[in-house]
Amino acid sequence: MADKALLKEFEAIVGADNVMSAEAETHAYSYDAAVLDSVAPAVVVRPTETEQLGAITALCNKHGLPLTVRGAGTNLSGGTIPSKGGVVVLTGALNKILELNMDDLYARVQPGVITAKFAAEVASKGLFYPPDPGSQTVSTLGGNVAENAGGLRGLKYGVTKDYLMGISFYDVNGDLVKSGSRTVKCVTGYNLPGLMVASEGTLGVFNEITFKLIPPPQAAQSMMAVFDDVLDASRTVSAIIAAKILPATLEFMDNFTIRTVDNFRKAGLPTDAAALLLIEVDGHPAQVAEEAEKVEKICKEHNAKSVEVAKDAEHRAKVWQARRDALPALANLKPTCVLEDATVPRSRIPAMMEALARISKEFDLTIGTFGHAGDGNLHPTILTDKRNEQEWHRVEKAIDAIFDEALAMGGTLSGEHGIGLAKSKYMEQETSRATIEYSRRMKKSLDPKGILNPGKIISALLD
Amino acid sequence: MADIQKLVTMLKELDDQLVSCMRCGMCQAVCPVFAETGREADVTRGKLALLDGLAGEILKDPKGVKEQLDRCLLCGTCQANCPSGVHVMDIFLKARAILTGYFGLSPAKRIIFKQLLTRPELFNKLTTFGSKFQGMFAKPVNDVLGTSCARFQAPLIADRHFPSLAAKPFHKSTKPMDEPAGKSGVRVAFYPGCMVDKVYPGVGHAVLKVLKHHGVGVFMPHGQACCGIPALSSGDRESFEKMVATNADLFSNADFDYILTPCATCSATLKEIWPTMVDNESLKARIGPVADKVMDVSEFLVNVLGVEAMEGAAGKKVTYHDPCHLRNSLKVTAQPRTVLQASKNASFVELPNAATCCGCGGSFSLHHYEISKKIGDLKAKTVEDSGAETLATSCPACMMQIADRLSQRGHSIPVKHVIEVYAESLGS
Numbered sequence: 098m099a100d101k102a103l104l105k106e107f108e109a110i111v112g113a114d115n116v117m118s119a120e121a122e123t124h125a126y127s128y129d130a131a132v133l134d135s136v137a138p139a140v141v142v143r144p145t146e147t148e149q150l151g152a153i154t155a156l157c158n159k160h161g162l163p164l165t166v167r168g169a170g171t172n173l174s175g176g177t178i179p180s181k182g183g184v185v186v187l188t189g190a191l192n193k194i195l196e197l198n199m200d201d202l203y204a205r206v207q208p209g210v211i212t213a214k215f216a217a218e219v220a221s222k223g224l225f226y227p228p229d230p231g232s233q234t235v236s237t238l239g240g241n242v243a244e245n246a247g248g249l250r251g252l253k254y255g256v257t258k259d260y261l262m263g264i265s266f267y268d269v270n271g272d273l274v275k276s277g278s279r280t281v282k283c284v285t286g287y288n289l290p291g292l293m294v295a296s297e298g299t300l301g302v303f304n305e306i307t308f309k310l311i312p313p314p315q316a317a318q319s320m321m322a323v324f325d326d327v328l329d330a331s332r333t334v335s336a337i338i339a340a341k342i343l344p345a346t347l348e349f350m351d352n353f354t355i356r357t358v359d360n361f362r363k364a365g366l367p368t369d370a371a372a373l374l375l376i377e378v379d380g381h382p383a384q385v386a387e388e389a390e391k392v393e394k395i396c397k398e399h400n401a402k403s404v405e406v407a408k409d410a411e412h413r414a415k416v417w418q419a420r421r422d423a424l425p426a427l428a429n430l431k432p433t434c435v436l437e438d439a440t441v442p443r444s445r446i447p448a449m450m451e452a453l454a455r456i457s458k459e460f461d462l463t464i465g466t467f468g469h470a471g472d473g474n475l476h477p478t479i480l481t482d483k484r485n486e487q488e489w490h491r492v493e494k495a496i497d498a499i500f501d502e503a504l505a506m507g508g509t510l511s512g513e514h515g516i517g518l519a520k521s522k523y524m525e526q527e528t529s530r531a532t533i534e535y536s537r538r539m540k541k542s543l544d545p546k547g548i549l550n551p552g553k554i555i556s557a558l559l560d
Numbered sequence: 561m562a563d564i565q566k567l568v569t570m571l572k573e574l575d576d577q578l579v580s581c582m583r584c585g586m587c588q589a590v591c592p593v594f595a596e597t598g599r600e601a602d603v604t605r606g607k608l609a610l611l612d613g614l615a616g617e618i619l620k621d622p623k624g625v626k627e628q629l630d631r632c633l634l635c636g637t638c639q640a641n642c643p644s645g646v647h648v649m650d651i652f653l654k655a656r657a658i659l660t661g662y663f664g665l666s667p668a669k670r671i672i673f674k675q676l677l678t679r680p681e682l683f684n685k686l687t688t689f690g691s692k693f694q695g696m697f698a699k700p701v702n703d704v705l706g707t708s709c710a711r712f713q714a715p716l717i718a719d720r721h722f723p724s725l726a727a728k729p730f731h732k733s734t735k736p737m738d739e740p741a742g743k744s745g746v747r748v749a750f751y752p753g754c755m756v757d758k759v760y761p762g763v764g765h766a767v768l769k770v771l772k773h774h775g776v777g778v779f780m781p782h783g784q785a786c787c788g789i790p791a792l793s794s795g796d797r798e799s800f801e802k803m804v805a806t807n808a809d810l811f812s813n814a815d816f817d818y819i820l821t822p823c824a825t826c827s828a829t830l831k832e833i834w835p836t837m838v839d840n841e842s843l844k845a846r847i848g849p850v851a852d853k854v855m856d857v858s859e860f861l862v863n864v865l866g867v868e869a870m871e872g873a874a875g876k877k878v879t880y881h882d883p884c885h886l887r888n889s890l891k892v893t894a895q896p897r898t899v900l901q902a903s904k905n906a907s908f909v910e911l912p913n914a915a916t917c918c919g920c921g922g923s924f925s926l927h928h929y930e931i932s933k934k935i936g937d938l939k940a941k942t943v944e945d946s947g948a949e950t951l952a953t954s955c956p957a958c959m960m961q962i963a964d965r966l967s968q969r970g971h972s973i974p975v976k977h978v979i980e981v982y983a984e985s986l987g988s
Contacts, residue, residue, distance in 0.1 A: 121624025125606035189598035234589040425643030
């Protein structure tokens, strides 16, 4: 527990009600959604005004206290697991949408705004904010920026970084840094918004974020293509893109996932299929009609056993329910569910699927794979029980093998979950020693005492 | 106070269930308490992590964990929406029992559960006595809602607008019943529940009127005990089992097709909690067949008697609030709406966010009144904004909570049970 004098200093900033230090309170901030050991902080503070963020950061820097900012705590790579004896800063109360500008198509928000609520508010004004991470009903926009969150629409609409126009944040001294703009074009100085994206809370404490909004597509058409061969499904993905069609979503499910989902909701999915592709094209109605027809044709040319085109909104919802059920259905099977997001160039998806099948066999593990085939971002999901030490050891080896394969194919460690604590040790393998040293020098000069979310991204020991 | 190692051992028995939480945090989207406080220890994931920490001896503050665990409405919304299918209610009820076993019951609860609720005769006498003298302590504030408030400062009542205890409880104004199946060919057991018996006897009379109308034979023994959920949710499994046993004596040997209650909480407790939380094997065997026959009153009217919605009813606008225990536990949502649509002097309108909790949560509202009030105000506001002239629901506890909030906010929208609306439409 933190000493009383220090607690008083935090209380002076945010009020006694918003400082938590009892064991049964701090322990509730010792974990996130990653399968990693929990670490309880000494203090949890819940600012209610963004100005308080600066004072909190300065205070932490003064005392050399590790500071971890936490939104909803849905991080899948341990990015929001705090340091022992550190401070957790909650953004939940900083949840105001400050401006929705209909003329210039941007929004200004506080970091604690919940993603789905923001998207709904934007939609109610007739505009569109596309990033839709799986955790969007609870995740916060600050967290989305810090992790560069993706989602199902990444292929056509991009990810969080593609909508970030400007950001203001507090540096370790508690001074406010502003960068970016409300204009579409802006080349004023270093691209600090770009630096903040995916920085996982290691470079500054976000104060206010400006997002680009776009007009929504007028029409959409969904379909489900059924394949007897995983490779045919994978080749179809490449063929669709090669035909210069960019679907809004292009999702993949393997046989194990299909069977599990069907068992979960009894939705009448083709359980004998080797793979499913769930595809949605959107845009102008005429373009949608033409593209849907082409996609259907390409699927059939690549040996799709059937292509079910959604007849109405209800049918469309059914198609997407199957995809939404993938993770919950898999999660129901075993106590521990390790959701990875190794990503490969999409032409390598067939090779990656073969590699995953090999790894599953080699380490004798159940792996269900689904994910964003259109952008090469697969979610091999390992089902296990962490309490089984011997099996858990095999899981760790399998994860190493998955990343080895993905990197060898020119892929990446993380499509959308971030590096955090979980993948720090693989960083050099994807980048280079110099990359990490460069990043560390930058971090050192911006945060000399290393208080900002220490241990994440670049902190694994180098040889 | 027992040995902490014993506490740890007992909590470890929950391990298989605790481990199934993958900490995804999706419960944050649906938890009514978290929506008000934004604190992780108030949402299911946080509570499960605390229990896990206690079981794993990572944290050593059972008192703090108990306090956090008590900050839950037990509405079951998280369980109904949990991607991993964690049996949250099961874990929480067992954990509360374990922690209560460790700390012991509070003196007030000890008297209420051990001396009062387990003895239906005494409970009946005391509430009848209380109803005669309540005027000395309470004054009416809203005639339409039938609410009162405390005349003097009373810590438990605070500034609540509560319904009076009925001048004549339901069991006093009805004789025990043991009718054969009527023209419908169906015979049901009727379990009114404490709230209907002592606070809302009109709901009980409405049920009897409707059953008579449809030619349903009724078996209703006197001396029924509380369903046990107040004791169980406070961690007192022993009193819970006593109450279940009293009810088993009355119902397990009787012959009936269904057992009906007009209380969502009682329905869920009889049907789901009795079979899972009773430890005593012989008692479990006796109540199993009773639990299998439990039905909510509206569910019975629609599924068994075939009551159907009518086209173009043109009565007063009535809307419906889904009680958590009907929606989350028993998945009964369509039937109460159908019954309202079958009521010829009511015209049904859907309530926005009908499925969100009203914030009552039994004793939660006693211990955490400020949070309960805020959650209740959200519900009351949607009722006001809906333009409905009557709010109907299927749980007396929800009726009490929503009436309190509407009354406090100065609104006179009557709060009724679905069965009352239907009974009124049948004429006298």
